[in-house]
Amino acid sequence: MSHYAEFLSAAADCLGSKGFTRDADVMEPWLTDWRGRFTGKALGMASPASVEEVSAFVRLCADYDIPIVPQGGNSGMSGGATPDRSGKAIILSLRRMNAITRFDEQAREVTCQAGVILQTLHEAAEEKQLRFPLTLGGKGSATIGGLISTNAGGTQVLRHGSMRAQVLGLQAVLADGSVFDTLTPLKKDNRGFDLKQLLIGSEGTLGIVTAATLRLIPAVADRAVLWAGVASILDARKLFLHANKVAGEALEGFEVLPRHSLEAVLDYAPEARAPLQDNHEWHCLIELTADAATAERLQDLAMNLLETAFEEGLVEDATIAANETQAEDFWAIREDISPAERAIGPAVQHDISVPVSKMAAFVAEAVPLVEKRYPGTVGVAFGHLGDGNVHYHVLAPQGAEPGAWERTKGKEISAFVYKLVTDWGGSISAEHGIGQLKIHELDHLADPVSLKMMRAVKQALDPEQHLNPGKLVWLADKG
Numbered sequence: 001m002s003h004y005a006e007f008l009s010a011a012a013d014c015l016g017s018k019g020f021t022r023d024a025d026v027m028e029p030w031l032t033d034w035r036g037r038f039t040g041k042a043l044g045m046a047s048p049a050s051v052e053e054v055s056a057f058v059r060l061c062a063d064y065d066i067p068i069v070p071q072g073g074n075s076g077m078s079g080g081a082t083p084d085r086s087g088k089a090i091i092l093s094l095r096r097m098n099a100i101t102r103f104d105e106q107a108r109e110v111t112c113q114a115g116v117i118l119q120t121l122h123e124a125a126e127e128k129q130l131r132f133p134l135t136l137g138g139k140g141s142a143t144i145g146g147l148i149s150t151n152a153g154g155t156q157v158l159r160h161g162s163m164r165a166q167v168l169g170l171q172a173v174l175a176d177g178s179v180f181d182t183l184t185p186l187k188k189d190n191r192g193f194d195l196k197q198l199l200i201g202s203e204g205t206l207g208i209v210t211a212a213t214l215r216l217i218p219a220v221a222d223r224a225v226l227w228a229g230v231a232s233i234l235d236a237r238k239l240f241l242h243a244n245k246v247a248g249e250a251l252e253g254f255e256v257l258p259r260h261s262l263e264a265v266l267d268y269a270p271e272a273r274a275p276l277q278d279n280h281e282w283h284c285l286i287e288l289t290a291d292a293a294t295a296e297r298l299q300d301l302a303m304n305l306l307e308t309a310f311e312e313g314l315v316e317d318a319t320i321a322a323n324e325t326q327a328e329d330f331w332a333i334r335e336d337i338s339p340a341e342r343a344i345g346p347a348v349q350h351d352i353s354v355p356v357s358k359m360a361a362f363v364a365e366a367v368p369l370v371e372k373r374y375p376g377t378v379g380v381a382f383g384h385l386g387d388g389n390v391h392y393h394v395l396a397p398q399g400a401e402p403g404a405w406e407r408t409k410g411k412e413i414s415a416f417v418y419k420l421v422t423d424w425g426g427s428i429s430a431e432h433g434i435g436q437l438k439i440h441e442l443d444h445l446a447d448p449v450s451l452k453m454m455r456a457v458k459q460a461l462d463p464e465q466h467l468n469p470g471k472l473v474w475l476a477d478k479g
Contacts, residue, residue, distance in 0.1 A: 003064065004043065007060070008022070008043070008044065010064075011044060011046065011057065011060060011090075014056055014057055015046055015048055015057060018047070018049070018096075019046060019047050019048055019053060019096075020044060020045070020046050021044060021045050021047075022043075022045075027044075027045045027091065030042075030045065030071060030074055030091055030093065031082065031083065031091075032082065033074070033076065033078075033081065033082045034074060034075050034076060034077065035077060035079075037437065038079035038082040038437075039082070039085075040082050040083035040084050040085050040086075040087075041083060041084075041085055041086065041087035042087065042089055042090060042091045043087060043088060043089060043090050044090055044091075045090070045091040045092075046090055046091070046092045046093065047093045047095065048092070048094075048097065049097060051171060051173065051210045051211065054097075054173045054208060054210055055173050055178070055179055056177065057092070058092075058173050058174075058175070058176075058177040058208065058466075059176065059177030061090060061466060062175065062177060062464070062466055065464065066089070066090055067088060067089040067465070067466050067467075067469045068089065068090050068092050068208070068466055068467055068468070069081060069082070069089050069090070069091050069092065069468055070092050070094065070145075070149070070204035070208045070209075070467070071092065071093050071094070071095075071146075072093075072094055072095070072114065072115065072143030072144075072145045072146025072147075072149070073095070073117065073138070073141040073142045073143045073146055074141075075141045075142045075146065076150060076433060077349075077351065077433070077437075078432050078433045078435025078436065078437040078438060079436040079471075080149075080150065080203045080204070080433050080434070080436065080437075080468070080471050080472070081146070081435075082435075084436075084469075089469070092208065093115075094113070094114040094115040094143065094208070094209075095115045095143065096115060097113035097114055097115040097210060097211075098113060098116050098117070098143075099112065099113050099116070100113075100116060100120075100121070100124055101113065101211070103124070103128065105128050105130065108130060108218075109168060109185060109214070109215060110125065110132070110213070110214050110216055111169070111183055111211065111212070111213045111214075112144055112211065112212065113144075113145075113210065113211050114143060114144055114145025114146075114148075114209050114210050114211060114212070115143050115144075115145065116144045117139075117140065117141065117142070118132075118134075118135070118136075118138075118139040118140075118142045118143070118147065119140045121144065121214075122139065125219075126219060129218070130216040130217065130218060130219055131216065131217055131218070131219050131220065132166070132214060132216055133156050133159075133160035133216075134147070134152065134153075134157075134160065134162075134163060134166055135155060136152060136154035136155070137335050137338075144214070145208075145212075148170070148209050148212055149199075149200075149201070149202065149209055150163075150201065150203060150432070150433040151163050151164050151200050151431070151433070152431060153384070153387075153389065153431030154431070155253045155334075156252055156253060157384060157387045157389070157431075158251065158253060158254055158384065158386040158387050159249070159251065160252075162431065163200065163201075164197065164200050164201065165215075166214050167196065167200055167212055167213070167214060168185035168212075168213045168214060169182050169183040169185045169212065169213035170182055170183065170196035170199060170211075170213075171183050171209070171210050171211040172207035172210060173207060173208045174206075174461060174462075175206075175207070175461060175462040175464070175466050179210075180195065180196075180199070180207060182195070182196050183211060183212070184213070185213050198461075202472065203433050203435060203468060203471050203472045204467055204468040204471070205458060205462065205467050205471055205472045206457065206458065206461045206462060206467065207461065207467070217291075218291035218293075219291065219292075220289045220290070221291050221292040221294075221295035222289070222290050222298045222299070223252075223287060223288060223290070223327065224287070224288045224298055224299060224320055224321070225287050225288075225320070225327035225330050225331070226284075226285075226286040226287075226302060226305070226306060226318060226319070226320050226321070227275035227276065227283065227285055227286075227319055227321070227330050228283070228286065228306075228309065228316075228317070228318035229276050229280030229282070229283055229284075229315065229316045229317045229318065230281070230282045230283070230284060230314070230316060231280070231281055231282070232281060233256065233258075233282055233360045233363045233364050233381070233385075234360050234364055235314065236256045236282050236284050236360060237359070237360035237361075237385065238314055239284055239309060239315060240254050240284075240385055242305075242308070242309055242312065242314055243286055243305055243309075244386070246304060246305045246308060247288050247301060250288040250289060250290055250294070250298065250301055251287075251288060251386075252288065252289045253285070253384075253386075254284065254285075254286055254287075254385055255284070255285040255286075255382070255383060256282060256283065256284055256285075256381075256382060256383065256390070257282070257283050257285070257333075257334065257337060257382040258281065258282055258283075258382065259279060259280065259281050259282065259283070260378065260380050261337045261340070261341075261380055261382050262274065262283055262333065264337065264340040264341055264343075264344060265336045265337060265340045267340070268339065268340035268343050269332070269333075269336050269340070272329075272332065272333055272336065273329065275319060275329075275330055275333070276317050276318075276319060277317070278316070278317060280316055280317065284315075285331070285333075286305075288301060288302050288305070302320055303320070306318055306320060334382075337382055338391075341380065341395065344395060345395065345396055345400065345402065346395075346396040346400050346402045346403070346406055346410070347394060347395045347396060347406075347410075348393065348394050348406055348410040348411075348413055348414050349391060349392075349393045350391070350393065350417050350421075350428075351389070351391055351431060351432040352389070352390065352391075352417070352418075352421045352426055352428060352430055353388045353389040353390075353421075353426050353427045353430035354421060354425060354426030354427075355424075355426070356386070356387060358388075358424060358426075359385055359389075360385065362421075363390060363392070366379065366381070366392065366420055367380075367381060367392075369420070370394055370413065370416065370417065374409070374413055375397070376397025376398070377394050377395060377396065377397060378394070378395040379392065379393075379395075380392070380393045380394075380395060381393075388426075388430075389430035389431060392417060394410075394413050394417070396409075418438075418441050418445055419445065422445045428441055428442065428445060429442075433472070434472045435471050435472070436470055436471055439470070439472065439473075439474075442472075442473075451473070454472075454473045455474075455475060458473050458474075458475060459475055463475070
């Protein structure tokens with residue numbers, strides 16, 4: 001019996017028919033990333049139902065030198081959960097591990113397995129008059145394990161921080177099958193390194209997240225959603241500073257989008273309506289929230305924010321959503337930007353950040369600079385101005401061939417954008433991770449000392465590179 005045949009037989013014995021498959025039809029949807037950029041092959045797909053099964057299976061893979069590609073909801077943006085084309089790796093799906101195992105309302109904590117869907121967690125928290133303060137467009141498919149592994153962001157980072165800030169405790173299986181368990185949260189713990197932070201954002205290259213204890217906060221008792229039109233991205237920055245000063249802790253979201261993005265959504269979504277009557281070069285979507293203790297003051301606060309912004313000449317026009325339906329309509333415009341742009345034609349997308357104080361100036365410089373350097377392109381920046389992260393997309397000239405343009409001129413544009421971001425002291429990946437999409441750019445542009453430290457950690461925890469090879473960071477001896 002061959003090496004692979006022995007492994008496959010042992011894998012089937014380890015996990016049973018529900019936990020291991022080689023069925024091509026079953027695996028096919030999980031071999032391509034969400035954006036359709038990367039497609040690989042797999043030796044099989046493992047779907048363990050417990051941390052004990054994950055541990056046993058990882059030990060088995062280590063014994064047979066079989067690489068593992070951990071996968072949650074397969075909703076990542078950088079190809080971090082897609083196997084390569086060799087067909088030698090196993091996809092390890094955490095989707096069967098989808099239980100919420102502990103809910104402590106008094107402590108405002110929840111412990112759940114890695115396969116729990118974000119929207120499911122939201123709904124469970126809402127039933128207890130609590131909420132999990134992280135959301136994003138893919139909440140219906142993204143899993144808690146995937147969100148932790150990529151340190152996901154979203155629209156609420158301004159107030160509540162990224163996934164890293166939500167994790168109180170963590171459980172993960174390491175490359176040798178051992179189980180790292182710090183699920184019990186401690187407010188104070190000075191026993192050395194905070195090791196769970198190594199795993200958060202490591203994209204499955206150091207360990208496979210199997211469960212987590214997460215923080216919860218009081219449910220939203222009221223919210224106010226505002227839409228403002230301004231003349232420039234620099235004016236949007238001024239409005240953000242004003243909103244931060246007036247609203248303080250009530251300011252939960254501050255998103256910006258250019259006129260191009262709004263018009264693209266209006267063309268794409270038949271139900272979409274422009275929030276303001278006149279045209280404006282830039283738009284700001286602002287959300288204020290309050291819990292039960294402060295809810296009665298929220299609408300007055302929102303009105304005061306708007307009135308003082310008009311008085312100080314910070315907005316050209318603005319409105320407050322009249323009801324929850326209109327508030328959702330405002331947010332739907334923001335969430336439809338990416339699909340609306342995809343409908344236009346080829347583009348290259350960049351999930352970038354620079355220091356918060358520099359983001360508006362960066363956008364004001366980068367958009368015309370790229371458009372001038374690459375005639376016919378259109379630069380579009382939108383997103384989370386308040387936390388220094390925007391999604392900077394460059395749309396191809398009319399008539400560009402889909403696929404070919406991204407692989408040629410698109411790559412050249414991305415290299416230019418990433419170098420520009422790095423020169424501004426920023427990051428080439430603000431919230432989507434490195435995966436396989438940006439691994440070469442990271443190797444080229446990252447601080448050499450940081451890369452050396454990351455490789456040292458990888459060497460210590462996964463010297464044989466069994467965990468998610470070819471993603472985020474690799475070791476010289478494996479290539």
